[in-house]
Amino acid sequence: MTKTTINMKKAIHISIVIIASLAMVSCFDSNSPNYQYMNNMYEPVGYETYGEYEIFENEMEAKLPAEGSIPRGWMPYEYENSTAGLEQARAELKMTLPVTEEHLERGEELYEIYCAVCHGTKGDGQGILMQREKFLGIPSYADPGRNITEGSIYHVQMYGLNSMGSYASQTNELERWQITQHVMNLMAALKGEPALELSSDSEGEAEVAGDMTEGEAETVETEETN
Ligand code: HEC
16 A cells, blocks of 8 residues: 555545535524433423324414303403493492592502593593693593493493593403493592482492402502502
């Protein structure tokens, strides 16, 4: 064997090693999972949430809730989101929540948070957004043409009305009735009528209020910090 053939062999060996390692490095993609040995140590036996599986109708594990499902803590509301629905609620929908100091106070607090920017602290339709002309056409609760009732106050919180939005996702049933009590009192004050009479039945009160929040996921209670 001559010296040159040895060098040739060496060169071939070296280049094989270089090519092989290049090939291995270039196939490695850091974005995809590496080889898995014993893959049932990594893959769950159950279906993964939002996973894709052929066994499902649209190959998706995630499904829409069955028709007619009701989310926890949400009460079905029987009036339609339409002018007819509003008029029906205005005439028929009655408040079952007894009037108490506590509900009125909480109602006022919530009203200041959600409603006063437009309707004004007094309910005369002169909220800050109205004064700055960001919003127009906000009525006074005393507007005689409107005939606002407890039912209509609740209804517009559920669905909103034209440029007023819905508050159904920010407030629960109890809170909407607490706000309604406060609005009823604002309206009475504007009209010079007597305020809502406090209810004397405190036992029934706790029951109704409890029913309205039953089944709801626990929320952070602001009162606890007091
Ligand atoms: C972005 C401004 C805005 C906010 C915030 C707002 N409203 Fe209104 N609200 C309006 C406007 C505008 C109307 C008149 C809608 C129409 O008739 O076209 C209205 C109408 C009403 C009416 C009259 C309904 C009827 O019977 O005709 C009531 C009651 C009412 N709002 C209560 C509330 C309550 C309670 C809140 C807070 C939870 C609230 N609004 C928050 C703008 C607002």
